[in-house]
Amino acid sequence: MSHKAVSLDRYGDTQLRIGLDHSKDPVVFTACSRALSRSSSIFRTMLYGETVGNEPGIISRRENQIIDVHHDTLVPMTTLLCIIHSKFDQVPPALSVDELYDLVVVARKYDMMTALRPWTAKWTKILGTNTQSTQEEITKALWIYWELGQRDAFYLAARRLTVESRAPVNSCPDGLRTPPGIAEHISSFRLQTIQSLIQVFREMIQKLLVVDEQPRWCRHAAWLGPHRCESMILGSLTFCLCRAGLWPLPDAIHVKDSILELYTKLKTVVIHDIGQTTDDPRRNHQDCNPRQYLSEAVEQVMNRIPNGRIACCDDHFQDWANDIAKKNETSSESQ
Known part of the structure; x- marks a missing residue:
């Protein structure tokens, strides 16, 4: 088998053969065993014969200081080395x-996350600037922030995933890593928000269907009087909802749109009214048009989508900060 040789250290005493599962021509890196063992507890156990513990299958063969790494791709491993x-x-x-997702996957696998710290702020800065990111890309960014301990960026990505995810929320490719429980949290909140948005229009329709058993929606309604005002509003409302694929009003579980897509549809609903009547020009039924009422109600629902914390996630970020502090303390003592 041919391979490309790359020297990372002139005095290197260990060879890593990388890319066996991904290329016919793997690359053999000449590396320093001490640099590897200092940076990674996993490599330390590989090189000095301790049990690998919870990382089975990383090495398939070790012979004359040659370590075959089958499962890892070349580019992220090259960056780490x-x-x-x-x-x-x-x-x-x-x-x-x-690229950053693949790098973090490999760094986590080999317990080398601290090696990334000098670059993480620069690398992650661009992640939140792409407004055209796919659901898969946002999910990857979410996991990157989770692993790198970037709390604020994580919550911004979580909110974005909440409002932009279409059903089903967990439709990303198998094997894509996500923070524990976050997909269920986002899916649950997505359903709640969609139900609240639809409920705004469901309640509006109920108000328009009142006959005389309670106060009517029309501002100029008279007892046993005509329902032309409500009929006009109801007709234009159902027409627009039908055009948007939302009539009859569905249950949240049957809505495939994201929160943002549903919000956009509901905000563009056009509602007509009968305006001034010829029999009494003083009565202007534009006052009965629920356009502003519905718009404000929809905005209130959207404003309830949290920008803030998720309790279980906060615990993770606190633990992450504590681990970093301990590692820094250990590093200072060793020096």
């Missing part, structure tokens, strides 16, 4: 969400 061997000029200044 360049970092721990101080080849900083070869570390990419910017990464796409897919």
Whole structure:
């Protein structure tokens, strides 16, 4: 089998053969065993014979200081190895969400997350600027923020995923990593919000269907009087909802649109009224048009979508900060 040789250290004493599962021509890196063991507890157990613990199957063969790494792709492994061997000029200044996701997956696998810290702020800065991100890309960014301990960016991404996700929320490819419980949380809140948005219009229709058993919606209604005002509003409302694919009004569980897509449809509903009547010009039924009422009610629902914290996630970020503090303390003591 042919392979490309790359030297990371002139005095390297360990070889890593990477890309066996992804290429016919894997790359063999000459690396420093001490740099590997200092940066990664997983590599330390590989090199010094301790049990691998919860990381089975990372090595398939070890022979004459050659470690075969089957499952990891070349690009993220190259970046990690360049970092721990101080080849900083070869570390990419910017990464796409897919590239950073792959890098974080590998860094987490080998317990090398701390090696990424000098670059994480720069790499993640661009993630939230793409307004055209797919649901899969936002999900990847969410997991990146989770693993890198970026609390504020995580909650912004979680809110965006909540409002932009279409049903089903967990429709991303199998194997895509997500923070524990977050998909269920987003799915539950998505259903609640969609139900609240639809309920605004359901209640409006009930108000328009009142006969005389309670106060009517029409501002100029008279006892046993005509229902032309409500009929005009109801007709234009149901017409627009039908055109939007929302008539009859569905239950939230049957809505495939994202919250944002549903919000856009509901905000563009056009409602007509009968205006001034010829029999009494003083009565202007424009006052009865529920357009403003519905718009404000929809906005109130959207404003209830949280920007804030999720209790279980806050615990994770606090634990992450504590772990970093302990590692920094240990590093200072060793020096």
